[in-house]
Amino acid sequence: xxxxxxxxxxDVLSLRDRGLAYGDxxxxxxxxxxxxxxxxxxxxxxxxxxxxxxGLDVDKVALSAELQAYAQQLGQGVMKLIVxxxxxQRGYAATPSASTRxxxxxxxxxxxxxxHAEQGVSLFPCATRLAEQPLLAGLKHLNRLEQVMARAEWGxxxxxxxxxxxxxxxxxxxxxxxxxxxxNGVLITPDLSRCGVAGVMRAELLFQAQSQGIAxxxxxxxxxxxxxADEVFVCNSVYGVWPVRACGSARWSTGPLTRKLQTLARALxxx
Amino acid sequence: xxxxxxxxxxDVLSLRDRGLAYGDxxxxxxxxxxxxxxxxxxxxxxxxxxxxxxGLDVDKVALSAELQAYAQQLGQGVMKLIVxxxxxQRGYAATPSASTRxxxxxxxxxxxxxxHAEQGVSLFPCATRLAEQPLLAGLKHLNRLEQVMARAEWGxxxxxxxxxxxxxxxxxxxxxxxxxxxxNGVLITPDLSRCGVAGVMRAELLFQAQSQGIAxxxxxxxxxxxxxADEVFVCNSVYGVWPVRACGSARWSTGPLTRKLQTLARALxxx
Numbered sequence: 450x451x452x453x454x455x456x457x458x459x460d461v462l463s464l465r466d467r468g469l470a471y472g473d474x475x476x477x478x479x480x481x482x483x484x485x486x487x488x489x490x491x492x493x494x495x496x497x498x499x500x501x502x503x504g505l506d507v508d509k510v511a512l513s514a515e516l517q518a519y520a521q522q523l524g525q526g527v528m529k530l531i532v533x534x535x536x537x538q539r540g541y542a543a544t545p546s547a548s549t550r551x552x553x554x555x556x557x558x559x560x561x562x563x564x565h566a567e568q569g570v571s572l573f574p575c576a577t578r579l580a581e582q583p584l585l586a587g588l589k590h591l592n593r594l595e596q597v598m599a600r601a602e603w604g605x606x607x608x609x610x611x612x613x614x615x616x617x618x619x620x621x622x623x624x625x626x627x628x629x630x631x632x633n634g635v636l637i638t639p640d641l642s643r644c645g646v647a648g649v650m651r652a653e654l655l656f657q658a659q660s661q662g663i664a665x666x667x668x669x670x671x672x673x674x675x676x677x678a679d680e681v682f683v684c685n686s687v688y689g690v691w692p693v694r695a696c697g698s699a700r701w702s703t704g705p706l707t708r709k710l711q712t713l714a715r716a717l718x719x720x
Numbered sequence: 721x722x723x724x725x726x727x728x729x730x731d732v733l734s735l736r737d738r739g740l741a742y743g744d745x746x747x748x749x750x751x752x753x754x755x756x757x758x759x760x761x762x763x764x765x766x767x768x769x770x771x772x773x774x775g776l777d778v779d780k781v782a783l784s785a786e787l788q789a790y791a792q793q794l795g796q797g798v799m800k801l802i803v804x805x806x807x808x809q810r811g812y813a814a815t816p817s818a819s820t821r822x823x824x825x826x827x828x829x830x831x832x833x834x835x836h837a838e839q840g841v842s843l844f845p846c847a848t849r850l851a852e853q854p855l856l857a858g859l860k861h862l863n864r865l866e867q868v869m870a871r872a873e874w875g876x877x878x879x880x881x882x883x884x885x886x887x888x889x890x891x892x893x894x895x896x897x898x899x900x901x902x903x904n905g906v907l908i909t910p911d912l913s914r915c916g917v918a919g920v921m922r923a924e925l926l927f928q929a930q931s932q933g934i935a936x937x938x939x940x941x942x943x944x945x946x947x948x949a950d951e952v953f954v955c956n957s958v959y960g961v962w963p964v965r966a967c968g969s970a971r972w973s974t975g976p977l978t979r980k981l982q983t984l985a986r987a988l989x990x991x
Contacts, residue, residue, distance in 0.1 A: 452735050454735070459735070460734065460735055461732035461733060461734060461735060462732060462733050462734075462735050462737075462740060463731065463732060463733075464723050464725070464730070464731055464732060464733050464823060464825060465825075466733075466740065467868075468740045469733060469737065469739045469740045469802065469804075469862070470747075470802070470862070470864075471743070471862065471863075471864035471865065471867070471868050472742070472743030472862055472863050472864060472865055473864070473865065473868050476741075478810070503865070503868075503869070504872060527810065529810060531740065531741070533740075534868075538827065539749070539798065539800060539825075539827050540871075540896070541864065541867045541868050541870075541871035541895055541896060542871050542872070543868070543872065552735060554735060554736075554810075556809065556810050577855060578853075578855075580851035580852055580853035580856075580915075581851055581852070581887060582849075582851035582866070582887070583887075584848060584849075584866075584869060585851075585865060585866075590865055591740070591741070591742065591743055591865075592742075592743050592863035592864070592865045593741075593742035593743060593744070593812065593863070594742065594743055594744060594774070594856060594861055594862075594863045595853070595855075595856075596742070596812045597738075597742050597744050597774075597805075597812050597814070598774070598775075598855060599812075600811075600812035600813050601775055601813070601814065616852060616853070616854075624812055625811070625812060644851075
């Protein structure tokens with residue numbers, strides 16, 4: 450399906466766009482099922498937080514309508530939204546009058562092997578660390594060189610995802626996923642106040658678990674705690690939940706809480 | 721003057737470019753005088769280091785020819801080169817067959833008030849800190865949200881530049897400049913192995929100072945040392961050298977070493 454720029458079909462972008470020049474913008478990757486964007490409210494919420502942090506002014510009502518219309522035309526697949534600060538001349542200072550730009554791109558449904566969800570995945574232990582930058586932590590901004598470098602560390606199908614630590618050695622997330630642990634019945638996910646992307650599926654799973662009376666904890670996690678965990682899984686808003694069976698020399702079995710949350714994600718994503 | 725994409729006039733870019741999606745690329749801002757790119761070898765050297773670090777494959781010979789030709793047409797001004805990893809589909813993994821993309825943009829000569837160079841500038845003390853990421857330190861990559869946020873902290877003409885510290889409180893650089901101190905006759909500039917952009921003018925001034933027997937030091941600098949310095953100046957490859965006369969409550973006079981290096985930079989840049 451054609452991409453849209455500010456609601457109009459387009460396949461090119463101004464060379465003066467600040468998304469290109471500085472990564473000055475945000476993005477969201479949204480699953481679309483039967484013409485409906487999945488977890489749209491949560492995506493818009495995170496985008497809103499990002500806009501606030503970066504000082505970007507986006508018309509949420511118009512954007513929401515555009516997303517609905519694009520999803521309807523896409524039908525099934527993945528819709529990627531990029532919001533940039535628009536054009537400017539050379540230099541970091543933004544042009545005050547510049548309006549933000551909305552870019553929508555469609556892809557077919559993600560085609561991951563079904564074994565990822567059924568039998569679990571192995572995580573590649575990435576050497577690339579995440580820098581600690583509280584001002585940008587949690588946001589899905591366009592400065593993603595760390596993820597690009599981490600993803601380039603492995604090839605081939607043996608590892609479906611990578612594990613990323615921060616520069617202090619804390620366990621943070623996957624390259625394109627968030628990470629959860631289950632320890633003594635408590636659902637734990639790393640604190641993302643210094644770095645990492647606060648995923649929409651992560652937020653939804655935390656909410657669902659809390660709604661069902663499952664104890665949850667957002668906290669710093671180290672490798673030792675990860676290795677000792679009873680269950681480990683990764684998640685995102687496109688594929689849902691993948692149990693993690695291995696990372697380096699560590700091994701885990703797929704446990705009941707992982708399966709329970711995977712079923713919830715499957716119901717949302719219809720995968 | 722028209723922009724070029726891969727050597728051809730163009731004012732738009734593919735929406736699938738990874739420079740937009742992830743800031744997956746590098747840039748150089750090069751002064752052009754009488755059709756000649758100033759300090760071109762140093763720019764190409766830093767770009768080469770960046771390409772090596774990011775695993776980008778750029779034809780340096782072809783690029784160099786393109787830069788020369790573009791500069792010749794531009795005559796006087798500033799030439800900005802952006803190199804990206806080219807197009808790819810959704811996802812952080814690069815398409816192995818994708819070739820890097822070269823973008824050239826021209827601007828008129830930078831129009832800063834002459835008082836900046838003559839009487840010195842005041843630095844705004846930025847609250848935005850630079851995250852410590854040794855893998856990307858020194859490179860002029862496209863992930864520049866920290867600079868965008870820092871530059872947005874002040875408006876108006878009172879401050880010509882901002883001072884940026886890292887998240888540990890070390891003094892690193894300006895928003896679009898490198899920083900030098902003179903302490904007891906030694907020319908000092910902050911170590912950039914954890915963060916910061918290793919500027920081409922910084923390298924040239926260090927080289928020139930060393931050639932003239934001036935003692936130089938690349939080291940960690942804290943605020944106290946900055947405040948105690950005999951001279952402070954900022955530099956970049958477009959404007960040359962600006963003495964720093966104030967930052968917060970600190971005041972400095974313009975000293976002889978600053979003027980000496982400013983004269984050298986002026987000769988190079990013809991400003």
